[in-house]
Amino acid sequence: MASSPRAAHPAPAAAKPRELVTLSRLLLEVASGPAVTRADLARATGLARSTVSLHVDNLRRRGILKEERDGHSTGGRHPSRLGLNPQAGVILAADLGVTQARLAAADLDGQPLAARSKDIRIGDGPQSVLAWVDAGFQQMLAEAGRKPADVLAVACGVPGPVAHATGTVVKPPVMPGWDDYRIPSYFQPRYEAPVLVDNDVNLMAVGEHRARTGVEHMLFVKVGTGIGCGIISGGRIHRGADGAAGDIGHIRIPGNDATCTCGYVGCLEAAAGGGALATELQRNGTRVSDVGDVARLAADGDPSARRAIQVASEQIGGVLAALVNFHNPSLVVVGGSLAASDNLVAGIRSGIYGRALALGTRSLTVEASRLGNTAGTAGAIHLAQRHILSPDGLAGLRKKPKTA
Known part of the structure; x- marks a missing residue:
């Protein structure tokens, strides 16, 4: 394997805080797509061309940016296109649900390198679940020809409340054994990289949002x-003051x-969640064990499963109608194990339009997830990339060990 660019050049002198802010701004412009040349960066940031060139050269020496001739010119020299260097390092992502987990590895530019998925039981506890995650990470690194020292960041989503600043799980209803567990403490000794933890639905929201343009709310x-x-x-x-926003x-x-x-009694989840639907179908004599079985039965046209999902969709739609009145989004995306059921999305859409105010639904679209079961890892990778390219993240890159 070719050595990482971080090993090919001596570490530059420590950047000053103000310089890190400028470097971060330039990198985020490149990562967002439109700014692909030095001239583009100068126009987007208002910095002098000479200043932009000085910083771009610095980032190239550090192996974070790459610059290539694009072969197209309207006269004179061919312009050079800038991009995040895919050889700069690896991002590892984990999306953990109650019964399913998905892992992904990507380069700094967010391009996929490897992926894994497996049925799990989140209730087995952090040591068991995270040991499988780490084994999967190691396998993906080997598959991509990378080493643990190449890891720039780890991002993990879990199905419970999280204190985002510390990565600590806080009294999760469906994660027995995880309360007050600080997930970064498991991974940091293994990768010497920042570990970011969030609620799994937040990461899915970020992933779906990234798959669209022009959506603000x-x-x-x-x-x-x-x-x-x-x-x-x-x-x-939006996480709220303590990370609890969105726990509908x-x-x-x-x-x-x-x-x-x-x-508590009477929660939406206790009536309309997939676990509740599976329990109700079991009581009525249908052979199901979890939400996956409910989804498969509905897809096969089982009338009991489809009716259960229809009732659940009406209840969920009623709650979302209140949220639409409060938040006034332009888009509601429905994902998760039951989202493949056509009557779930249709029922939620009907519930929202039937109960929300006319002004709140004037420009509202309700649709199924575009990314499906990859939404969580896509959001995790984006969250990690933004952290790596932030001033704090860039400062931390100077401390990473060199690879041989």
């Missing part, structure tokens, strides 16, 4: 074993007396 609703919502406001994920599965709905995993 969006809700992403995951309907799996549980129910959660990721909120995009002003083009950015525990909103109480009228006429529901089921006891929820959180300990």
Whole structure:
């Protein structure tokens, strides 16, 4: 394997905080796509061409940017195109659900290198689940011809509340054994890289938002074993003061007396979540074990499963109608294990349009996820990339060990 560019050049002198802000701004312009030449960067940032060139040369020496002739010219020298260097390092991503997990590895530019998926039981606890995640990470690194020292960041989503600043799981209703567990403590000794942790639905929301253009306000609703919502406001994920924003599965709905995993009675999740649907179908004599079985039965046309999903969609739609009135998004995206069911999305759409205010639905679109089961890892990779290219992330790159 060719050595990483970080090993090919001596580490530059430590950048000053103000310089790191400028370097980050330039890199984020390149990562976003439109700014692909030095002239583009000068126009986008308002910096002098000479200043841009000085910083671009610095980033090239550090192996973070690449610059290539694009072969197209309107006269004179061919312009050079800038891009994030795919050889700069690796991003590792994990999207952990209650019963399913997906892993992905990508280069700094976000291009996929490898992926893994598996049925899991999140209730087996952090040591068991994260050991499988780490084994998958090691396999993907080997598959991509990379080493642990090449890892620039790890991003992980989990199906429960997370204190984002510390990566600590906080009293998760469906994650027994995880309360107060700090996930970065497991991975940091293995990779010596920043470890970012978020609620899985937040990462899915980020992934779906990245798959679209021009959407500033969006809700992403995951309907799996549980129910959660990721909120995009002003083009950015909204976590709230403590990371609890979007936990709609525990909103109480009228006429529901089921006891929820959180300990309260009447939660939306206890009536309309995939776990609740599986339990109800079992009581009625249908052979199901989890939300995946419910989805498969519905896809096969089983009337009991389809009716259960239809009722659930109406309940979810009613809650989302209130959120549409409150947040006024232009887009609601439905994902998760049950999203493939056509009557789930149709029922949610009907519930929203039937109960939300006319002004709130005037420009509203309700649709199924475009990314499917890759939305979480796509969002995790983007979250990690943004951190790596931030001033703090760039400062941390100077401390990474060189690869041989």
